Amino acid sequence: MNNPISVSLINRYIKDVLEKDYKLRNLSIIGEISNLKMHQSGHWYFTLKDEFSRISAVMFSSYASKVRIKIQEGMKVIVSANIGLYEQGGTYQLYVTEIIPQGVGSLYVEFEKLKKKLFDEGLFDDSNKVKIPRFCQKIGIVTAPKGAAVKDIITTIKRRWPIAELVLIPSLVQGEGAAFSIVEALDIADKLDFDVIICGRGGGSIEDLWPFNEEIVARKIYSMKTPIVSAVGHEVDYTISDFVADLRAPTPTAAAEIVTPNQLEFSQLLLQIEKNLVSTFYGKIDLMTKNVQNIRKINVLNNIDSLYSNKRMYLDNIQISILKLKEIFFNKLNSSLKEKQIILNNNFFTIYRNKNHFLENYASKIDLLSPLKIFKRGYAKVSINDTIVTSVKNICKDDILMITFNDGSVESKVVSKKEGQKYGEKDF
Numbered sequence: 226m227n228n229p230i231s232v233s234l235i236n237r238y239i240k241d242v243l244e245k246d247y248k249l250r251n252l253s254i255i256g257e258i259s260n261l262k263m264h265q266s267g268h269w270y271f272t273l274k275d276e277f278s279r280i281s282a283v284m285f286s287s288y289a290s291k292v293r294i295k296i297q298e299g300m301k302v303i304v305s306a307n308i309g310l311y312e313q314g315g316t317y318q319l320y321v322t323e324i325i326p327q328g329v330g331s332l333y334v335e336f337e338k339l340k341k342k343l344f345d346e347g348l349f350d351d352s353n354k355v356k357i358p359r360f361c362q363k364i365g366i367v368t369a370p371k372g373a374a375v376k377d378i379i380t381t382i383k384r385r386w387p388i389a390e391l392v393l394i395p396s397l398v399q400g401e402g403a404a405f406s407i408v409e410a411l412d413i414a415d416k417l418d419f420d421v422i423i424c425g426r427g428g429g430s431i432e433d434l435w436p437f438n439e440e441i442v443a444r445k446i447y448s449m450k451t452p453i454v455s456a457v458g459h460e461v462d463y464t465i466s467d468f469v470a471d472l473r474a475p476t477p478t479a480a481a482e483i484v485t486p487n488q489l490e491f492s493q494l495l496l497q498i499e500k501n502l503v504s505t506f507y508g509k510i511d512l513m514t515k516n517v518q519n520i521r522k523i524n525v526l527n528n529i530d531s532l533y534s535n536k537r538m539y540l541d542n543i544q545i546s547i548l549k550l551k552e553i554f555f556n557k558l559n560s561s562l563k564e565k566q567i568i569l570n571n572n573f574f575t576i577y578r579n580k581n582h583f584l585e586n587y588a589s590k591i592d593l594l595s596p597l598k599i600f601k602r603g604y605a606k607v608s609i610n611d612t613i614v615t616s617v618k619n620i621c622k623d624d625i626l627m628i629t630f631n632d633g634s635v636e637s638k639v640v641s642k643k644e645g646q647k648y649g650e651k652d653f
Contacts, residue, residue: 233312240310243317249308254319255327256280258300260430263289263461269296272430273304273319282306282319294326298431298462299333302326332431336438339465343440348447354471355452361420361484363390365451367410370395374427374456374477381481386488392417398426403436408445415449422449423480424466425456437464446470456480506577510547513584520591540587543580550576600631 243249256273263269267286272279282304284292296302305323310316343349364382368375370393382389396410397403407424414422424446426434436442437457446453446469455470456477467473474480517540592598600606606629607614614620626637 232315236310236312236315239317240312244307244309252306252308252319253303254306255301255303257331258296258298258302259432261296261298261461269321273302280319281316282321284321284324288322292324294324296324297333299331299336300326332435336431336465339438339440339443340468343443343465343469348443349468353447357452357454357472357484358420360486361386361389363392363417363419364484365414365417365419365422366391366393367396367407367414367422367424368393368426368477369398372398372427374425377476377478378423378456378481381478382485385482386485389485392419398436399429399433400436404439404442407436407442411442411445411449411453415451419451421484422451422453423456423474423477423484424453424470425474425477425480426458427477428459428462434458434462434464437466439465442466443469454480454484506574510577510580513581514544514547517584517588520588543583547580597631600629605630 254273256275256279259272259274259279261269261271267289269284269289271282271284273282274280303325304319304321306319306321308317309320311318347353366375366378368378375393379391382391392414394410394414397406411422411424425437428434434457437455443465446455446466452471454472454474455464455466456474456479457464457466458476460475463473472483474483596606608627608629609620609624611627614626620626620639622639622641624639626639628635628637
């Protein structure tokens, strides 16, 4: 107690002892890979284990880049390694320089066996999967009540879609009895009328994730009537639950993003829909205005326009009113979405119907006064060189008359005339 030493000093001493022991150099060790993490730096971190024990291992990128086989959870391998001490953590570990495949671990064999069995039964078929709703309002979460996974899911959903109702059905996700706990929680969740259920947990070793590889869990997910998203582990982790679920998310956070829309993107979508409605609304008004203008250009209505100048002025006033309403409406587009919808629903559609009704009535009145209606009752228009003949006094012998009926015109030559002739008399 009189001469204490620091933690760093004792760790450095132990490291020197380990690294100088030739028996701990260039070892060949056989074991099963577990808890594999391939860091973005290129370094590999994993656990090498057998049925009785385990040891941490690291393979730096300079050696990992030379490995030509696919390393995965559950693989049984032979590694060449030195034993050393990680000073900062005070833990000894293997520093691996080479990996050779030896076989496949028991858990991996069991995983592949069940995967093939369920695949052959059709539990992975896309035809059995249900589409996840676009706007989920009530979301069930089956996971451990404590841990990063549930926090990430809740935080992400509250940020993206705060109006959603979240209900946590707690479950064990690791260790003995976890598979039965997951099945029980899913059974409860399936009866609560959720729009979607997220089932999963954070990352871990193949042993930690194993409850999601159990057959009872897979068959329960397959039988669910509620759409379910599997969110187990990290992006590189795959479980049987991922293949059976309606959708697989690479992480719990990704699952929360999949089942919820982004509220900002949704607001922009609503604004675009509103703009389309406004454009359609004014497009119809412009079309009706053009139709009225085309009616006013018809030659046979020129005289009628002079008789109904007051109506024409009223129509112009209506057009001015519509332009003013347009200006008022677009000024109000900067207000909140709710106010815009109220204006659109309560004001403009009402105005549109009223003005449309008025224009239809006015067009009907104009149509009733049209000379074309008179033609249909048996009358005809007589003209000479495009000049309308209004009296027999305006006709001379040998004149060529153009007689226009409802359905066409004929030419006629005057051979004689008699002014003041009574109806029924003939002049040859």
